[in-house]
Amino acid sequence: MTVRFGLLGAGRIGRVHAQGVAATRKAKLVAVADSYQNAAQDISSAYGAEVRSVEEIEISHDIDAVIICTPTDTHAVLIERFAMAGKAIFCEKPIDLSIERVERCLALVEKTGQALMLGFNRxxxxxxxxxxxxxxxxxxxxxxxxxxxxxxxxxxxxxxxxxxxxxxxxxxxxxxxxxxxxxxxxxxxxxxxxxxxxxxxxxxxxxxxxxxxxxxxxxxxxxxxxxxxxxxxxxxxxxxxxxxxxxxxxxxxxxxxxxxxxxxxxxxxxxxxxxxxxxxxxxANEISAFIAAIVENRAMSPSGADGLxxxxxxxxxxxxxxxxxxxxxxx
Amino acid sequence: MTVRFGLLGAGRIGRVHAQGVAATRKAKLVAVADSYQNAAQDISSAYGAEVRSVEEIEISHDIDAVIICTPTDTHAVLIERFAMAGKAIFCEKPIDLSIERVERCLALVEKTGQALMLGFNRxxxxxxxxxxxxxxxxxxxxxxxxxxxxxxxxxxxxxxxxxxxxxxxxxxxxxxxxxxxxxxxxxxxxxxxxxxxxxxxxxxxxxxxxxxxxxxxxxxxxxxxxxxxxxxxxxxxxxxxxxxxxxxxxxxxxxxxxxxxxxxxxxxxxxxxxxxxxxxxxxANEISAFIAAIVENRAMSPSGADGLxxxxxxxxxxxxxxxxxxxxxxx
Amino acid sequence: MTVRFGLLGAGRIGRVHAQGVAATRKAKLVAVADSYQNAAQDISSAYGAEVRSVEEIEISHDIDAVIICTPTDTHAVLIERFAMAGKAIFCEKPIDLSIERVERCLALVEKTGQALMLGFNRxxxxxxxxxxxxxxxxxxxxxxxxxxxxxxxxxxxxxxxxxxxxxxxxxxxxxxxxxxxxxxxxxxxxxxxxxxxxxxxxxxxxxxxxxxxxxxxxxxxxxxxxxxxxxxxxxxxxxxxxxxxxxxxxxxxxxxxxxxxxxxxxxxxxxxxxxxxxxxxxxANEISAFIAAIVENRAMSPSGADGLxxxxxxxxxxxxxxxxxxxxxxx
Amino acid sequence: MTVRFGLLGAGRIGRVHAQGVAATRKAKLVAVADSYQNAAQDISSAYGAEVRSVEEIEISHDIDAVIICTPTDTHAVLIERFAMAGKAIFCEKPIDLSIERVERCLALVEKTGQALMLGFNRxxxxxxxxxxxxxxxxxxxxxxxxxxxxxxxxxxxxxxxxxxxxxxxxxxxxxxxxxxxxxxxxxxxxxxxxxxxxxxxxxxxxxxxxxxxxxxxxxxxxxxxxxxxxxxxxxxxxxxxxxxxxxxxxxxxxxxxxxxxxxxxxxxxxxxxxxxxxxxxxxANEISAFIAAIVENRAMSPSGADGLxxxxxxxxxxxxxxxxxxxxxxx
The missing domain is CATH 3.30.360.10 (Dihydrodipicolinate Reductase; domain 2)
Incomplete structure (x- = not known):
């Protein structure tokens, strides 16, 4: 199995994760989205990924998992949307600064049964x-x-x-x-x-x-x-x-x-x-672990609960x- | 000037301080007291000091300073007695476990104007x-x-x-x-x-x-x-x-x-x-510092106030x- | 400029250098040769390079430089052939175990004016x-x-x-x-x-x-x-x-x-x-340096003379x- | 047994060894000799040793062992004299710069059967x-x-x-x-x-x-x-x-x-x-070892042969x- 990735956010952390995906044969970066087109384009040409909008990635059938590296205040809503869209999700910490908001987000993720891993890289x-x-x-x-x-x-x-x-x-x-x-x-x-x-x-x-x-x-x-x-x-x-x-x-x-x-x-x-x-x-290792957890269908760690x-x-x-x-x- | 010492307490710390006194030409161990005679005798023969009682040391004219290494519960009263006896005092910490008792002791020391150094060796x-x-x-x-x-x-x-x-x-x-x-x-x-x-x-x-x-x-x-x-x-x-x-x-x-x-x-x-x-x-260095403070008539540090x-x-x-x-x- | 590479030898060092070439946008691995087809095929599928024979690489117009990772006793002759073929050459040490053979090889390289860098990786x-x-x-x-x-x-x-x-x-x-x-x-x-x-x-x-x-x-x-x-x-x-x-x-x-x-x-x-x-x-750094020396037309170091x-x-x-x-x- | 010492040479190394002797109850510094009277006097007052001439120490009945810290060119002859005088000898290295002279000296020491330890302090x-x-x-x-x-x-x-x-x-x-x-x-x-x-x-x-x-x-x-x-x-x-x-x-x-x-x-x-x-x-440890070897009648190490x-x-x-x-x- 090759895990097909969409990358949301093409800033400095996004670039690091794009490299992490590229480094393994078990995964492929299919698409990248960023409101700043040049950033998305850069990653696109470096890794052969398509530039798509967030909405397009959401409905893409050739995407199994997303990496969320957008600004913090978009994390919770993106997690919710992509959980509902049936994608495995890796999200940079934090989910949100509000405990209540995080709880609401995690409750929804749980309902969808989608995998969520949080970027406590250390x-x-x-x-x-x-x-x-x-x-x-x-x-x-x-x-x-x-x-x-x-x-x-x-x-x-x-x-x-x-x-x-x-x-x-x-x-x-x-x-x-x-x-x-x-x-x-x-x-x-x-x-x-x-x-x-x-x-x-x-x-x-x-x-x-x-x-x-x-x-x-x-x-x-x-x-x-x-x-x-x-x-x-x-x-x-x-x-x-x-x-x-x-x-x-x-x-x-x-x-x-x-x-x-x-x-x-x-x-x-x-x-x-x-x-x-x-x-x-x-x-690099956390993205590897995320990919391995998807491929081997293992529980994600650190989880949303760890973030909370x-x-x-x-x-x-x-x-x-x-x-x-x-x-x-x-x- | 040679500082002439009485050592109160000939246990393991007492032996260390006896050695500290012996190591410098600026000081001389004149007497040692310990309720356990063998311990006192040991130090006596090693360093050529006389075995005397605490009371004898208190009134000895050939003693300028004392080192108190007796059990903790005797510290405060010995400090008071030797301050009144006009000796410079080095005392192992603590003066006492009761803040009130320490305050009382230090008040008396202050009245006598005697020098008191506390054994915060670190x-x-x-x-x-x-x-x-x-x-x-x-x-x-x-x-x-x-x-x-x-x-x-x-x-x-x-x-x-x-x-x-x-x-x-x-x-x-x-x-x-x-x-x-x-x-x-x-x-x-x-x-x-x-x-x-x-x-x-x-x-x-x-x-x-x-x-x-x-x-x-x-x-x-x-x-x-x-x-x-x-x-x-x-x-x-x-x-x-x-x-x-x-x-x-x-x-x-x-x-x-x-x-x-x-x-x-x-x-x-x-x-x-x-x-x-x-x-x-x-x-070794703290005893040196005590001796130097006496010889050069400098303030003692760490002081009783530091202990408090x-x-x-x-x-x-x-x-x-x-x-x-x-x-x-x-x- | 993108330096187009042929890799000679697809063993463990060959794989490391293939990765080194892939890691930079300044270079591209175009072809790989190895008498052991499986090894060549592995690198081919990992990096999108064609499997070619040494002879084919020698006359390929889409190859600017070669990396020689074949057994030691083939180094000198391969250096000579690829120097005559007009390629920049990176060769693992040693050129040969015979000083006389190395001298002869380097003389020929010098005549061709081709660049030769030796793999003293440290x-x-x-x-x-x-x-x-x-x-x-x-x-x-x-x-x-x-x-x-x-x-x-x-x-x-x-x-x-x-x-x-x-x-x-x-x-x-x-x-x-x-x-x-x-x-x-x-x-x-x-x-x-x-x-x-x-x-x-x-x-x-x-x-x-x-x-x-x-x-x-x-x-x-x-x-x-x-x-x-x-x-x-x-x-x-x-x-x-x-x-x-x-x-x-x-x-x-x-x-x-x-x-x-x-x-x-x-x-x-x-x-x-x-x-x-x-x-x-x-x-990784030596291959980067080799590529940079080609792109910037700088002298190679360590050179064949360093090897000698x-x-x-x-x-x-x-x-x-x-x-x-x-x-x-x-x- | 208390080993009674004569110290030959009251320079900086002599002072170190005097301190080494003083630090143990197993030994006593009885006499010190130095052609420079002030140096000898210094050690004398610090450790209660008598100032004597080398000749006096040689014939002293209250001296068991000597420590030779005089200039190098006097070592061999002093070793010979004190071996013949029946003293145990600790000598700073080297015995002499001439191999032949050292051999002659060691031969004589061997004949006397006296103990000789050499100061390879490391x-x-x-x-x-x-x-x-x-x-x-x-x-x-x-x-x-x-x-x-x-x-x-x-x-x-x-x-x-x-x-x-x-x-x-x-x-x-x-x-x-x-x-x-x-x-x-x-x-x-x-x-x-x-x-x-x-x-x-x-x-x-x-x-x-x-x-x-x-x-x-x-x-x-x-x-x-x-x-x-x-x-x-x-x-x-x-x-x-x-x-x-x-x-x-x-x-x-x-x-x-x-x-x-x-x-x-x-x-x-x-x-x-x-x-x-x-x-x-x-x-300090080498002098301790010398004293222990005398007291326990053990072979000296490092020996004259080690020096040679x-x-x-x-x-x-x-x-x-x-x-x-x-x-x-x-x-």
Whole structure:
């Protein structure tokens, strides 16, 4: 079987996924849609896909699955339309910033029985996968305390911050998903602190740029998350899991691993300075996993429910930061 | 000037400090007291000090300063007696587990005008000192987020846990002091979560073995602390400070730094398995600093007030863990 | 301009280069030839190239350049034929095991004026490139001493060893090229020691499995090379350059960079276990460089002369190992 | 038993050994001799030892053992005198620069039956000891290839170079001893190259500043040694041993292990800049071992014969560098 794809959204992430589809013989990029014609055309000529409208892809019989890389506020409605159109769906996170809207969308998807996979790409990073595998193999015994440090090289444009839903929903949300991926148990409480330390304009836009979070599960496992919108040394992405019998951690990644020694000391280059370079393998692997799940008719993971769970943690963290209380999650 | 010392308490820490005194020509160990005569005798013969009683040392004219390494519940009263006796005092932490008792003790010390230094030895670890120095030199710009991971190789005996004042007061307290040392600003709020993951008996003794803490200062700087009573790989002591211009971190220490490579991978030995080995330099350096402060008539640091501040943070953390609220500190 | 390619040899390296050609819009794989039809067919269907015979490619007007990945003993004659046919040529190393044959081949290529690039892929490894760049930027001052450690995970089949020309010509030759790449000056003398430590059968086949080499340039710079046919911990590939102002080194690469800590210590996974995984980027980059050199009409590097120089060093090393003398190279 | 010591030579190494003697209860520093009275007096007041002349120590009945830290050209004669005087002898390396003189000295020592230990301090470095221990425990299988990189922060004064016997005898000699320590088998051949790259004045003084050496044992094991008189990044001391089942290496040491990350990358401080700081533990441990060998009446290691063997390797290396031939050692 060859999975025939329609790509919705031909921006930078769309291009990455088009490449991911092209890289395997199990799939074929049949069509691409983007309101910006040049972008669609670019992908069309690079991969031999037709430029079609969203509506045309919706009714195309030669399309089995779609990849949704359009702006966030279109995700929920596109998921609904393509679920009803009988396509398997891969959608970039988040489904929506409103928990209620996400719930409504997922209820409809469930009714259609269509497969939906959400783009929490970090679950497919080879290093993080290896950490998860070590846990599964019992290398560290029972998971007890997860530590996540996640820092961006620099803040995004203010325009983005204003519509992103805030740092917890746009940045920490990846760490909430990673926490769930690693804890192997649902967090039941969230404590968070949030500050504006990087750029006052971020505060004036109603957001924070530096946050610390503690999650706790029912059995008492902890996860601490530390985020900053600025790390001059690059895209800092570390996870570490302490267990009853040991600890496993993923190291940071850098473009080249050389070391220069001089009178000033031993210097290695900065980390990647862009998330798409850091997670280039993760993007490719998640599309592979999506294709494999379709071909082998397996459940999708991460699912829409995973997206919802992370969004709820983000909401709880924001509430905790604003009220100075631990927020309990209903389970 | 040679500082003439009396040592109160000839246990394992007492022996370390006796060695610290012996290592410098600026000081001399004149007398040692311990209710356990053999211990006192051992130090006496090793360093040529006389065995005397506490009371004798109190009135000795040939003693300028004392080092208090007796059990915790004797600290406050010994500090008071030796302050009144006009001796400079180095005391192992804590002064007492009761904030009120510490305040009373420090008030009396202040009245006597005697010098009091508290044994927060980690401030004298060469690696942590180098981190502090990097901050002071502006290498990372403004301090924003401190991350402390501090894990013991294994839990202490239950008998110790029962009288230690609990994990926040006996273990995290070192990290509270380190947080203050690194933040350069007083924490004004504390959020903490605490669990029993390592040993149920610890829970039955009314304590926790795994805690996570977020401190926040008035200007919004954060410090997260992660503690566990068990780390199979050794005594895990990491600090990391993110600033506006960079990050500085101290690596873990191990007894030997070799690496063995085989089909199973590249393996370095575990970390130190005992705090006294990990902090051997720190112990020596703190006694040196105490001696230097006496000789040069400089203010003592860390002071009694530093001990009190850390104890208050410990109390606030416990309250936060038990109430599920952020606890604000009066300033 | 799109460079139109013919691929000669559809084995594992051929497949890698087919992928390298497919990855860029500047080139197109037009035809593939292999005496083993299935292999050719595989590449044909994956990349849309026609299966043709070597003779057909030789006279194809829609082919600008060829990539030669056939068995070593066909390289020289194929280079000659395709140079005369007016094609740009990329050939896997070595051109031939006989210096005299290589000289004859290169003389003919020169007469035709055709471009010839040799597959010393390590020059295109991003980490080694970064080392070279650091040198070029003056980061270490004048190059003084190069150290190369290069060890295979395990010995190749005896059948390969018997026709490979021996360890100096099949394995160390990469290091000789790397030495020239890093020294920036021609070696004028070679001292080598060679032993059979890994497998007696290798010795019986007339080869060695463990060699150490010292190269020296006219101005006195040194390069030491250490090779073994066996490293249980993976494909060990290190280079280090000491200069008058500092040192620069490339670290080893592993598939995933996690670390597992337990009572046995801190363990990172073994290195790559296969050269094609270790040098996946290098293979892609060398084909890119070949295409760019054609498009921009630039000189090819590494050239046929580089191949000849490395082969001469290999011959000299063998002679040194067998005679117990330093072998001077004519310059 | 308490070993009663006389110290001959109160320079910087003498002071280190005086401290080593003082650190254990098994020994006592009874007397110190130095032609420079102030130096002797300093040690005398620090450790309560008497200042005596060499002649007085020679006939002292309250002296069991001597430590010889006088200038190199006095070593052989002092060893002979104190062996005849019936004292156990620890002597800094080398015994003499002349192989013939060393042989004569050792013959006399043997006749007296006195214990003689030579100060190859690196054998007592905890990291190198751990490497040797890993080999002994079979962690890497059979030793095959040893790699030693040993570089000084900067060249010694020309005055020293002129009387040191040259780089092979004063610097590489430590690595020759380490090679023997790690190979576990005698080298039977030596190939060496030597250059002047650091400072022309060194060449004018008849010496080299940059050398590379290959040692080979009878069974074919190799050791490569790389030396430079200059490493801007500190005192670079690495050893690595490849075996049939794995590899073990000792990492470099630095005064503090912090890491600073910024836009320029991740920087760790330079290495130690002075051999006495790098090997502080090694110096203490070798004196401990000497004392233990006396107390327990065990054979001394490293012995005079070890010193002679290293000196022979140094002579062979020099001959190899000057003749361009592999030099075979008589065995």
């Amino acid at each position: 679950r497919f990073d080879p290093h993080f996968v290896a950490v998860r595998k070590a846990i599964d193999e019992g290398a560290i015994g029972d998971v007890e305390m997860v530590t996540i440090v996640s820092r961006d090289p620099g803040p995004p444009p203010l325009s983005y911050i204003k519509r992103s839903g805030g740092i917890f929903r746009d940045m920490t949300i990846h760490d909430f998903d990673m926490a769930r991926f690693l804890l192997g148990e649902e967090p039941v409480s969230v404590s968070a602190e949030a500050s504006v330390l990087v750029d006052k304009m971020i505060g004036e836009a109603g957001d924070y740029d530096s946050v610390s979070v503690i999650l706790k599960t029912a059995s008492g496992k902890h996860c601490t998350i530390s985020n900053s919108r600025r790390a001059t040394y690059g895209y800092d992405q570390r996870i570490e899991v302490l267990g009853s019998r040991g600890m496993v951690a993923a190291e940071n990644q850098r473009p080249v691993s050389i070391e220069l020694a001089s009178g000033s000391g031993y210097t290695r280059p900065p980390l990647h300075d862009f998330f798409m370079n850091r997670y280039v393998d993760a993007y 769970a992370a969004l709820r943690l983000a909401g709880a963290a924001l509430k905790s930061a604003e009220t100075g209380r631990v927020v309990r999650l209903e389970t | 401030r004298f670890d060469p690696h942590f000192v180098a981190v502090r120095k990097a901050i002071d030199e502006g290498a990372i710009g403004d301090v924003e987020m401190v991350t402390i991971v501090s894990r013991d190789p294994g839990p202490p005996p239950l008998s110790y846990i029962k009288r230690s004042g609990g994990i926040f007061r006996d273990m995290t307290i070192h990290d509270f002091d380190m947080a203050r040392f690194l933040l350069g600003e007083e924490p004004v709020s504390v959020s903490a979560e605490a669990s029993v993951l390592v040993d149920k008996m610890i829970g039955e003794a009314g304590d926790y073995d795994s805690v996570s803490v977020i401190l926040k200062t008035a200007s919004g700087k954060h410090c997260t602390i992660s503690n566990s009573r068990r780390a199979t790989y050794g005594y895990d002591q990491r600090i990391e400070v993110l600033g506006s211009r960079g990050m500085v971190a101290a690596e873990n220490q191990r007894p030997v730094s070799i690496e063995l490579a085989s089909g199973s991978g590249y393996t370095r030995p575990p970390l130190h398995d005992f705090f006294m080995n990990r902090y051997v330099d720190a112990y 501040a850390a104890l208050r943070l410990a109390g606030a953390a416990l309250k936060s863990a038990e109430t599920g609220r952020v606890v604000r500190l009066e300033t | 020059r295109f490894d991003p980490h080694f490139v970064a080392v070279r760049k650091a040198i070029d930027e003056g980061a270490i001052g004048d190059v003084e001493m190069v150290t190369i450690v290069s060890r295979d995970p395990g010995p190749p089949p005896l059948s390969y060893i018997k026709r490979s020309g021996g360890i100096f010509r099949d394995m160390t030759i990469h290091d000789f090229d790397m030495a020239r790449f890093l020294l920036g000056e021609e070696p004028v003398s070679v001292s080598a020691e060679a032993s059979v430590l890994v497998d007696k059968m290798i010795g019986e086949a007339g080869d060695y499995d463990s060699v150490s080499v010292i190269l020296k340039t006219a101005s006195g710079k040194h390069c030491t090379i250490s090779n073994s046919r066996r490293a249980t911990y993976g494909y060990d590939q290190r280079i280090e350059v000491l200069g008058s102002r500092g040192m620069v080194a490339a670290e080893n690469q592993r598939p995933v960079s996690i670390e597992l800590a337990s009572g046995s210590g801190y363990t990172r996974p073994p290195l790559h276990d296969f050269f094609m995984n270790r040098y996946v980027d290098a293979y 120089a490395a082969l001469r060093l290999a011959g000299a090393a063998l002679k040194s190992a067998e005679t117990g003398r330093v072998v001077r190279l004519e310059t | 054998r007592f470095d905890p990291h190198f000891v751990a490497v040797r221990k890993a080999i002994d425990e079979g962690a890497i299988g059979d030793v095959e290839m040893v790699t030693i990189v040993s570089r000084d922060p900067g060249p010694p004064p020309l005055s020293y170079i002129k009387r040191s016997g040259g780089i092979f005898r004063d610097m590489t000699i430590h690595d020759f001893d380490m090679a023997r320590f790690l190979l576990g088998e005698e080298p039977v051949s030596v190939s060496a190259e030597a250059s002047v790259l650091v400072d022309k004045m060194i060449g004018e003084a008849g010496d080299y500043d940059s050398v590379s050496v290959i040692l080979k044992t009878a069974s074919g094991k190799h050791c490569t040694i790389s030396n430079s008189r200059r490493a801007t990044y500190g005192y670079d001391q690495r050893i690595e041993v490849l075996g049939s089942r794995g590899m073990v290496a000792a990492e470099n040491q630095r005064p503090v292990s912090i890491e600073l990350a910024s836009g320029s990358g991740y920087t760790r401080p330079p290495l130690h800049d002075f051999f006495m700081n790098r090997y502080v533990d090694a110096y 063997a290293a000196l022979r390797l140094a002579g062979a290396a020099l001959k190899s560098a000057e003749t361009g031939r592999v030099v075979r050692l008589e065995t």
